[in-house]
Amino acid sequence: MLGRTASGVFWMARYLERAENTARLIDAGFRMALTRDRVVSEEEWRSVVATVGLRAGYEAANGSYTGVQVWNYLLRDKSNTGSVLAMTEAARTNARAVRTALTREVWEAVNESWMVLKDTLSRPVREGSVIDVLGTIRKQATLVRGALDGTMLRNDNYNFCRLGTFVERADNTARILDIKYFVLLPSLAWVGSSLDNVQWESVLRAVSGERAYRWLNAGAMDPRGITEFLILDERFPRSLAFCMDKLDSNLTGLARQYGNESSANELVAGIKRDLSAMTIERIFEGGLHQYIAAFLSRNRQVAQAIEHDYRFRA
Structure with missing residues (x-):
């Protein structure tokens, strides 16, 4: 190709x-x-x-x-x-x-x-x-x-389409979470208030996750639970974990077709390992913003590796 x-x-x-x-x-x-x-x-x-x-x-x-x-x-x-x-x-x-x-x-x-x-x-x-x-x-x-x-067909054309979709989707979900904490919330005094709950509900709406989250959590709006849902829950199709899982499967499909793995395979596998070992408590202890900033940087590296490995500019 x-x-x-x-x-x-x-x-x-x-x-x-x-x-x-x-x-x-x-x-x-x-x-x-x-x-x-x-x-x-x-x-x-x-x-x-x-x-x-x-x-x-x-x-x-x-x-x-x-x-x-x-x-x-x-x-x-x-x-x-x-x-x-x-x-x-x-x-x-x-x-x-x-x-x-x-x-x-x-x-x-x-x-x-x-x-x-x-x-x-x-x-x-x-x-x-x-x-x-x-x-x-x-x-x-x-x-x-x-x-x-x-x-x-589930061939290289399809795989590259899916790679584009999930690189972009992961970036979007991470950005929405980051902006929530650093722009949307006017003051720490609002944490846990009705205003805070409305904003978290809006975050879920932005990723079409409100109904799924309420179904899993009996309707309770909990910031830690929502953050865990959007980062670590592999069942939700816009979570970071789900996006990385799909990137991994499509890169694996390309590697199987072309006979060798690329540096993008290694990068995504590393992100998947870290996500599977991560807990929401560790994310908040280290800082949500810091965690998301690191994820966005790694996601960009994945996109750049895909472009380089498959010679998009050749």
């Missing part, structure tokens, strides 16, 4: 996952902002922009953090290469370049997503329509994912 083909399907999947994650984060921010006064609401929106790593670009284009400014910047602003619209277009560009590596159903799903979102986001998104727009983004992502899972 050519390196540029592997790169195309890998980055197609990353852009699609990142676009969906951005929509989920906006949804969580919107729901939190509805229950807050104006000043605190702006802090919520600042946290959303910080989570996706676009604070510098946003502040260069906008003077305040109102909801309508934030979600339009993140959804459709032409100056923002990290907007949902720009990322969907980038996914389509990559998919078109590697059409022979995709099934017809996958290409059509990606192309349709681009056309639907281009039309949906051709106008500024108002407060009354933002929830419907975010629902459309999630629906299109689900259609592409269904086409991938339902029609792709």
Whole structure:
């Protein structure tokens, strides 16, 4: 398989996952902002922009953090290469370049997503329509994912798609947890309060984990339990442990096909070992922020190793 083909399907999947994650984060921010006064609401929106790593670009284009400014910047602003619209277009560009590596159903799903979102986001998104727009983004992502899972051979093309998805998903879940503790919560005095509980619920909403967590924990909102769920629970498809397990299985599939393991295999295996030996008590003792910062760094190393080992730029 050519390196540029592997790169195309890998980055197609990353852009699609990142676009969906951005929509989920906006949804969580919107729901939190509805229950807050104006000043605190702006802090919520600042946290959303910080989570996706676009604070510098946003502040260069906008003077305040109102909801309508934030979600339009993140959804459709032409100056923002990290907007949902720009990322969907980038996914389509990559998919078109590697059409022979995709099934017809996958290409059509990606192309349709681009056309639907281009039309949906051709106008500024108002407060009354933002929830419907975010629902459309999630629906299109689900259609592409269904086409991938339902029609792709489990070969190297599929494995590179999955690698892109789970590298991106792990990064997103870790960032949401980190921002919760360092931006969202205004003061340690709020820990354990109703405000704190609402924010943790919003974290779960952002990763579509609220129902699963409540089902496992009889509805109790416990910060340590939620953190453990999002980091260590291999049953939840957006947890760090789940993402690493899938990266491991897809890298193993590539190693079996190509006859040798890569440095990415070793990196992911090391992260999996550490996660399986970790407890939530040890994470909090060492500092949640420090743990997540280290994980994000290791996850980036995995992505870079995949690109290097399989010669994406060759």
